[in-house]
Amino acid sequence: MNKLEALDWYILIGTLVFIVLYGTYKTRKNTNVTDYLKGGSNARWWTIGLSVMATQASAITFLSTPGQAFHDGMGFVQFYFGLPIAMVVICLVFIPIYHRLNVFTAYEYLETRFDLKTRTLTAILFLIQRGLAAGITIFAPSIILSAVLGWDLVQLNIIIGVLVIIYTVSGGTKAVSVTQKQQMIVIFAGMFFAFLMILNFLPLDVNFGKALEIAGANGKLDVLDFSFDFENRYTFWSGIIGGTFLALSYFGTDQSQVQRYLSGKSIKEMQRGLIFNGILKVPMQFFILLIGVMVFVFYQFNSSPLHFNPTAVKSIMQTEYAGDYEALEAQKKVLEEQIKSKQISFSRAQDETISQQLLGEIKILNESETALRVASKALIKKAVPDAETNDKDYVFIHFILNNLPTGLIGLLLAVILSAAMSSTASELNALGSTTAIDLYKRNNQGRKEKHYVNMSKWFTLLWGVIAILIACFANLFDNLIQLVNIIGSIFYGNILGVFLLAFFFKYVKSRAVFIAALLNQALVIALFLMDKNDVINLPYLWLNFVGCVTVIAIAIVLQVLVGGGGKDKEKQKVLV
Structure with missing residues (x-):
């Protein structure tokens, strides 16, 4: 395995230090809650679009996705088919309501529609699943650097977590947004050069067309699967149905994403940013998977390990x-x-x-x-x-370390670490904001602006420490990108269902919704455990759809049978 040369170190360390210092410097004057939590509400659409994309594209994306394609082909791209549909729905339904009510978090709206306990419950569900995911996004690059440098995983988790905490605590939402533009430039450049290098390494007789023919003959280019076979985790239908509900939940109700577009200068800027993400995201994932397929073709002409871990x-x-x-x-x-x-x-x-x-x-x-x-x-x-x-997460890093030239190795490692930092920063920012606004400020009103800004920083720091601790105890589960999506799928459907009840079922009141959400969350967890233990066959993507539909159904039944809370009405201003 190649060792990092001086040039690799310069590129790697230089990139990370620049991102931390740039984010800290550009946002050093945030003094009020609006500046700290909403970035001053002046972000343009391209900043929003890149920030939304960078938040989702963690290091896990660039670790696991090529390995997924190497082993199983391009079928994983079907997972993202529902995303453009979700972007349109969020632009038409979610954004206008959030903008009209001028909310800091998505969960504020639920108090205006239902009551405080429903807002608190959904906020806590978000904190649980996103806190776990934040730990995994730190853990992922730690695996890489431990393989490269032989360092202890715990030490690496601490180093990466601290780097993110520095500028996220200091600058809040704006620090996250301004650094994510730089990080996406590094990411796009690194993956593009990696793709070119793979093609360059193939024999002269093997052009891109021949490479695709080789991949296709081995089933690596089978993109679409229209079957209803639940044994197959990724199909067109699971992507369109389960993927749409997952994307609606993630981009519409997950504060780590909602906070990205709430920083928009206007409702049009927010909508354009999400549409930009919807248009570009599927081709980007397709390209990353294609890199994994090209790695497979590369190893048709070169030796590869029997096991990559x-x-x-x-x-x-x-x-x-x-x-x-x-x-x-x-x-x-x-x-x-x-x-x-x-x-x-x-x-x-x-x-x-x-x-x-x-x-x-x-x-x-x-x-x-x-x-x-x-x-x-x-x-x-x-x-x-x-x-x-499982060795899927090691395929691409093995290729990088053993085949790429000096300098490009450092750039690709910077890509993966930049992705990890951008995603983790969004998560910590959202975790701190939700804790500060939905739990602390809601129950401790009347303080000065500076007090709430300081508390937001302290909560962000606290969640950073928690994420580092989770990372220190994390283990691989099938592969990392699936683990994050599984965690989300367990909670997202339930939260989305609560929001849809708020938007479209005006006769359903708070008591019925609150009880339904509790019952439904227990049901979804039970379904996941039964699938894991082969009692039933329900791929995790379908949990988003099932969780959403069942919480709506349970709430409606409860409303009819027992009624609940007749005082609900839409307020024009959120009480925080």
């Missing part, structure tokens, strides 16, 4: 099963040579019949290699039951 490999090599693992590695080397030979023959073939025959043979060889990888995971689990056998 170096810690798991090191663990099994210290057991009595080391010889069995080495035997699998020897079989893989034989297959690699055969695949490489067939691929070279394919790249030079002029006859279409011969080309198709070679592609068929290559597919069979790759299936054999996949079987070896599965066998290696089973062997590792047998030898070391506590070992993490």
